[in-house]
Amino acid sequence: MSGKNVTEVRLADAEGIAKAARILESGGLVAVPTETVYGLAARADSAEAVARIYAAKGRPDFNPLIVHVAGLPQAELYAEFSPEARALAESHWPGPLTLVLPRRADAALAEAVTAGLPTIALRAPAHPVMQGLLAAVDFPLAAPSANRSGFISPTMPAHVLASLDGRIDMVLDGGATTAGVESTIVAVRADGSVEELRPGPLQLGARGASGAIEAPGQLASHYAPGKPVRLNALAAESDEFLIGFGAVAGDCMLSASGDLTEAAARLYACLHEAARAPHPRIAVAPVPEEGIGRAINDRLRRAAA
Ligand code: AMP
Ligand code: MG
Numbered sequence: 001m002s003g004k005n006v007t008e009v010r011l012a013d014a015e016g017i018a019k020a021a022r023i024l025e026s027g028g029l030v031a032v033p034t035e036t037v038y039g040l041a042a043r044a045d046s047a048e049a050v051a052r053i054y055a056a057k058g059r060p061d062f063n064p065l066i067v068h069v070a071g072l073p074q075a076e077l078y079a080e081f082s083p084e085a086r087a088l089a090e091s092h093w094p095g096p097l098t099l100v101l102p103r104r105a106d107a108a109l110a111e112a113v114t115a116g117l118p119t120i121a122l123r124a125p126a127h128p129v130m131q132g133l134l135a136a137v138d139f140p141l142a143a144p145s146a147n148r149s150g151f152i153s154p155t156m157p158a159h160v161l162a163s164l165d166g167r168i169d170m171v172l173d174g175g176a177t178t179a180g181v182e183s184t185i186v187a188v189r190a191d192g193s194v195e196e197l198r199p200g201p202l203q204l205g206a207r208g209a210s211g212a213i214e215a216p217g218q219l220a221s222h223y224a225p226g227k228p229v230r231l232n233a234l235a236a237e238s239d240e241f242l243i244g245f246g247a248v249a250g251d252c253m254l255s256a257s258g259d260l261t262e263a264a265a266r267l268y269a270c271l272h273e274a275a276r277a278p279h280p281r282i283a284v285a286p287v288p289e290e291g292i293g294r295a296i297n298d299r300l301r302r303a304a305a
Contacts, residue, residue, distance in 0.1 A: 005166040006166065007164065007165050007167070007170065007171060008170045009161070009171045009173055010170060010172060010173065011172075011173050012032075012129040012173055012174040014132075016172055016173075017129065017132045017133055017136055018136060020133055020136075020170055020172050021137050023170055024043050024049075025043070025137065027043065027048050027049040027052070028052075028168075028170070029041070029042050029049075029052055029056055029170075030042075030133075030168070030169060030170045030171070030172060031157070031168060031170070032129060032130050032133055032172050032174075033129050033130065033172065033173075033174035033177055034125040034126075034127045034129075034143075034177065035096055035125060035126045035127045035177060035179050035201075036096050036125075036177060036180070036181060036183050036200070036201065037145050037181070037182055037268065038153075038154040038155065038156075038157070038160050038171075038177065039066075039125075039144065039146055040056065040057065040143055040145070040146035040147075040160075040164070040168065041133070041141040041143040042142050043139045043140075043142075044109050044110060044139060044140045044141060045108055045109055045110060045140070046110055047110040047112060049110070049142075050065070050110040050112045050142050051110075051112060053144065054112065056167040057144065057148055057149045057164075058148055059144065059149040060149065061112065061115060063144075064113065064114050064117055064120075065112075065113050065114075065115075065144050066098050066122070066143060066144065066185075067120060067121065067123075067142055068122075068123055068124070068141045068143050069122060069123070069140045070131065070134040071093060071094065071124050072089045074124075074140060075089065075099075077104070077107065077108075078109060079101035079102060079103060079104055080101060080102040080104055081101065082101075082188060082190075082192060084188050084194065085101050085188040088188065088194070088204075089124070092202060093123075093124040094124040095124070095125075095202065096179050096184060096200055097123065097184050097202050097204075098122065098185040098186070098198075098200075099121070099122050099123070099188060100185060100187035100188070100197060101119060101120060101122065101188055102118060102120075103118055103120040109140070113142050119187070121185065123183055127174065128174075129174040145182060146160045146164060146168075147159070147160070147163045147164065148164065150222055150223075151163050151223075151224060152224070152225055152268050152271045152272055153181075153182065153268050154268065155176055155265070155269055156176045156177070157171045157173045158272075159268065159269070159272050162272065176265070177265070180201075180264040180266065180267055181201060181264045181268075181292065181296065182198065182200055182295075183200045183201070184198065184199060184201060184202040184203070184295075185197040194206040194207075195207060195208070199294040199295040200292075200295050201264065201292055201295065203292070203294070221305040222299075222303070222305075223271070223299050223302050223303045224302075224305075225271050225272075225274055225275035225303060226275055227279075227280060227282055228280075228281045229281075229282045229283075229284065229303050229304035230281065230283045230284070231284050231286075231300055231304050232285075232286045233284060233285060233286075234248055234285070234286075235248075236251075236283050237281070237283065239279055239281055240282060240283040241273075241279035241281070242282075242283045242284075242285070243270045243274060243285065244256075244285050245258065245286070245287050246285070248286070250285060251273075251277070252266075252270035252273045254266050254267060254287070254296075260287070260288065260290070260291050260292050260293045260296070261292060263287060264292045264295065264296055267296055267300075284300055284304075
């Protein structure tokens with residue numbers, strides 16, 4: 001299935017979703033819109049299908065995947081839910097929150113999904129297309145962002161094709177995603193405490209993770225546009241493509257009105273445009289470190305690293 005060199009782009013209507021479900025059943029790869037970014041989905045219970053995700057992305061196999069489920073009852077088949085974890089799922093699912101929890105010993109999933117870790121990352125996404133797809137199949141979906149490893153995340157079908165055309169079976173076209181940055185990831189510890197592993201659209205006020213890197217999305221270099229990126233720029237040098245925000249007018253605007261939610265939704269589109277532009281370097285205006293601005297700056301720092 002995957003490995004063939006034609007990637008079909010299909011409108012995410014009922015027929016498109018039904019076709020995608022058949023491709024996934026037979027172990028193929030489908031890029032699917034979620035409320036955060038497009039995910040590259042494969043059936044999480046098949047070692048072969050999951051191996052195809054790693055191959056298509058060129059992703060290091062020590063970097064585990066998020067498993068997407070329809071809701072809490074399905075999630076409980078794969079992870080041990082403490083009362084604290086259950087409360088978080090009940091108040092934020094479906095939505096842009098990924099929970100890292102102890103993996104159940106009897107979880108019927110490909111080992112590579114969790115990259116040998118004793119924990120598993122689970123999320124119930126809110127996007128109607130991803131929800132429709134999860135309802136159409138009887139297995140959970142492993143889905144990292146639908147881009148080559150380390151490259152800019154996709155918020156529309158053209159972004160998926162920019163790095164995965166010919167490497168995956170299908171893109172379900174659901175238009176541009178709304179939140180624009182990847183889910184907030186928190187780990188719920190045995191003592192009930194909650195640690196933020198990756199900032200995202202949802203602000204829980206959890207303390208940041210200390211010590212060892214356990215989510216490779218935390219690696220210093222990620223989301224890289226393939227050229228130097230200068231942060232906190234108030235104006236462009238002559239050879240720079242400027243990504244603007246608020247009063248700093250640029251070649252691509254995150255948000256002219258200084259709206260952080262709009263800026264998050266447009267972040268990767270501006271980075272893709274900057275990557276395609278003839279300018280050898282990219283500059284980015286300052287973005288306030290508040291609310292979803294924390295997630296925007298987190299991604300920008302890694303794009304600049
Ligand atoms: P992406 O590849 O952009 O979808 O990001 C998925 C993120 O989830 C990566 O940063 C992974 O490292 C992280 N992740 C997945 N499973 C786990 C886990 N068991 N523990 C910690 N982080 C995880
Ligand atoms: Mg990614």
